[in-house]
Amino acid sequence: MAFSATTYDKGNFGKVYKVTFGNTRAALKKVPCTVVTKEEIQKEKYIYRSLRHSNVVKLLADPWLDSDGVWNIPLELISGKTLEKLMFSSQSYMELTKPVIITIINGMCEGLAYMHSKSIVHQDLKPDNIMVERGTYRAVIIDLGLARFQKNGLCFGAEGGNWCYSAPEIFQGKPRDQFSDVWAMGKILAELLIVPRARLPPNITPVQVFAAMNMNPYGLPVHxxxxxxxxxxxxxxxxxxxxxxxxxxxxxxxxxxxxxGIAF
Structure with a gap:
């Protein structure tokens, strides 16, 4: 298995490398056993195995612990860029035209709806955790290391996630759930759609979002x-x-x- 010279990406607890895995290319997530338990790895594996959708990253094989005490998790390699880089990097090679934006929005929303249909909460949705495939513009939700199951309104597993895309109730001490995932996705959509594109503050209100969308048809559902x-x-x-x-x-x-003759 040949590793690339540079890190492909960074997850919540480890790094991800481009590797050759069998007859295909893979994104190999490497997590030291000092920061994650075997039970947590098994939980992450079970979550990946529960999901089979083109807009959610796939697990290619069972994780294994190597001689250096590092867990190896082989994942589907998405050739493209994170939504974070497409939205906020001046060096992005993909032009975010309306049809491309619509494809990205439909893909990541369908992926999240599927995850929720399987009673799984992502917990850490943000533009960095959405990959956009080169050429097809397929949006893929990645980094399920903090994902957990929800049953009868209760979540099972470790609490986690970023603050910038946290729903208001999280700041009041409420646990993350499928509704906080919905809020995070709504904020991502707003940042992708407003003109000029900008990162919105954590305490953005629905009224501010609706006004910033400037009569865009997405305004009402995002609101x-x-x-x-x-x-x-x-x-x-x-x-x-x-x-x-x-x-x-x-x-x-x-x-x-x-x-x-009216630009929109």
Whole structure:
């Protein structure tokens, strides 16, 4: 197994390398056993094995512990860039046109809706944890190291995740769940869609998001996703259809206004 000279990516607890794995290329996540237990590795493996979707990264084989005391987790290699780099790097080679943005949005929302249908909470959604494949623009949710199962409204496993994409209730000491995933995805969509593109503050309100979207058809579903009250926030299954329809309306509205000589 040949390792690349440079690190491919960094996860929550380890590093990821491009390697040759069998007859294919893989992203090999390497995590020292000093920072993760065997039980946690088994839990992560079980989560990966529970998911089979084109918009969620795949586990290629069971993890193993090498002689250096490092856990090796072979994952599907996505040839492309993180959404973070596409959104905020001036050196991005992908042009984020409307059709490309719609493809990315549909993909990552379908991936998250699928994860939730399997009672799995990601916990750490952010642009860095969305890969966009070169050429196809397939969006793939990655880094499931903090993911955990949710049953009857209760989550089982370690609490974790970043603060920048944390829902308001997290700052009040509430545990992360599928609804906090929805809020994080809503904020990601808002940052991808607002013009000019910018990183939004953690305490952004639904009204501010709606205003920043500037009549974009995605405004209403995204507004609902970042609702500060969990009781009013939809599930991904409930909002997915509206997101798909918003993309179609965006293309139609752009075409209609373009025929009138109005840029949108």
């Amino acid at each position: 609902r996703m970042v609702d500060r009250f969990v009781l009013f926030r939809p599930t991904m299954a409930q909002i997915l259809g509206q997101i798909v329809q918003a993309g179609r309306r965006w293309i139609l509205l752009t075409s209609f206004l373009g025929n009138l």
